[in-house]
Amino acid sequence: LHHYNGNKVGSSPSLSLLNLCLMKLKHRNEASGPLNKLFFQDKPISKTLSFDLPNEPTEFTNVCIEQALRDKCSHVAIDINQQKLIGVSINVIENVNEQKNVFDGPQFKSGKLRYVMKVFADAHGQVDLFKTFHTDCLLHLLIVVVDENYRGLNLTG
Template sequence: MTSSTAFDIHLMTEDDHDQVLSLLLNSFFQDEPITRCIQLTDTLDFAKSIIQGCLKDKCSFVAYHPQTKQIAAICLNEIIYKNNNENNSQWGEKVRFIFEILSAVHKKRSIFEEFSADKLLHIYIISVDQSARGHGLASKLIAKSIEYGKELQMIGAYAEATNLISLKCFKQQKFDVFDELIYANYNPQRLAGLKGEIYDRCYLVARKL
């Protein structure tokens, strides 16, 4: 197997747009447990919007495969300001429902308050193509994002780890669990399919930089 150190990791640019879009549509949305559970299928416009927002903040990373020269993994990040009130009304009900879940895991604790921060790095989406898994790329992309967040003088970073596999990657980079949400307790009717130790909950994770 090719060592993960051979992957070319760099800041995402406009030139990466189409490959990042393809990875979101053909890997992330198909593999993500929540989107599979609620059968989210109409994802093109949502994916394009995510990419444009992350390109604007210029703090996301892509990893190119050393042989194929194609993007094998992405870490889409954004800068979120305290008291940010994002309007998600333009999206369909299923996308809004996902945002509601992610928002619910923040209800009990404010990372902004606990870190005394006006803005934080939000590690939004991590996706590794199936052909490139097993190289530790998710953890390496998180590490690169943390390193860059320090260069941007961010006080801290946070993420919503939507399963245990993702959580382990964040823990490798010294993130702590601030809260968790059990999917079936949040909405037994729609999320009952998310069960078992790996996929049954979402974790709010964060660390100071």
């Protein structure tokens, strides 16, 4: 459990409890909403490409959630007082010998998603982190998203 002071300037004092737990199948639907809307809404490239939010990113977030559930290393933050999911950290495990990257752009129907995935692939293609860190396995933090009302409270720090 994590305590945070939920005060914002001008609000009355309150103390809330957060439960940070492993993301499980029961969190899938509740986690997909913030990922589709908030993550893409806040990214400059998404604004430039004018994504149809929250619909267009759905196929990407579905792939992320499926992989995250398989790898069992992603987390959700739940406000216990409100009984609602307020944050998601999507993490996946990457292995040096994997033949197929589930995030390859060509599989996505959206031309905008394919473009973004190509930009990421081009950027990542410049560095081989497996060689840099002398390992055959990496934890890849894909997405961290926090509900707008809970930002600035050091939940990700």
